[in-house]
Amino acid sequence: MLTRIDHIGIACFDLDKTVEFYRATYGFEVFHSEVNEEQGVREAMLKINGTSDGGASYLQLLEPTREDSAVGKWLKKNGEGVHHIAFGTADVDTDSEAIRDKGVRVLYEEPRTGSMGSRITFLHPKDCHGVLTELVTAAPSSPTEH
């Protein structure tokens, strides 16, 4: 069961400049940052609010580490902007299988590793009215450091 908006994934050309925009304009601070080599991104998570399921909602700022990554190709085609949205669930395996059974294409055979040790998968945007949609199960204890 999907119980929160976990994050909004935003693709950018320059992570440091984009982080600075969000800090200077809105006061949002970096909660966590990492490089995900599998996804080909350098990312910063800005925590915006806590959620009623005990989790949190973030902005996820994404800079590609290579041009041929999914985000790199997307940026080249679309320019900066919202790349995907993500819903949080306690059980990404069960939920993604149930959604696959409804005929929505799930992009990974098994969930992979996402931000802060989470487990993630993606749904095909053409099956979701144009929205690249991620499902996330947070790690049992999420990090609290940068």
Add this chain to the structure above:
Amino acid sequence: MLTRIDHIGIACFDLDKTVEFYRATYGFEVFHSEVNEEQGVREAMLKINGTSDGGASYLQLLEPTREDSAVGKWLKKNGEGVHHIAFGTADVDTDSEAIRDKGVRVLYEEPRTGSMGSRITFLHPKDCHGVLTELVTAAPSSPTEH
């Protein structure tokens, strides 16, 4: 001060079909629906979770009521997908003025009426790394009916 992700605005060609997709795929239900003639949209709000500031996060599904509305033009150019993101604040007037003073273009001189009696304004996407960004102050008592 911006204290939550208030909603993600998603443009679609057929509101009823898109509402049905979100219900059948994820179990999300319509919390509220309305027509905003000023914005030129028919919309459905799907409540996803409560937030730590006492508000909530929604998906806002938007179908244009006329081709020359902002959402109508956007859809024609981009197809279905994420149209904007919105942050919640207790005081959209003060926050939008402070952001304007930082050199970000605020699209309305004064906030206008948004979903469920809220007061809203938008920031120019070219000043926000490609993201059309809305600021929202919820009505004192938001409706609980459809």
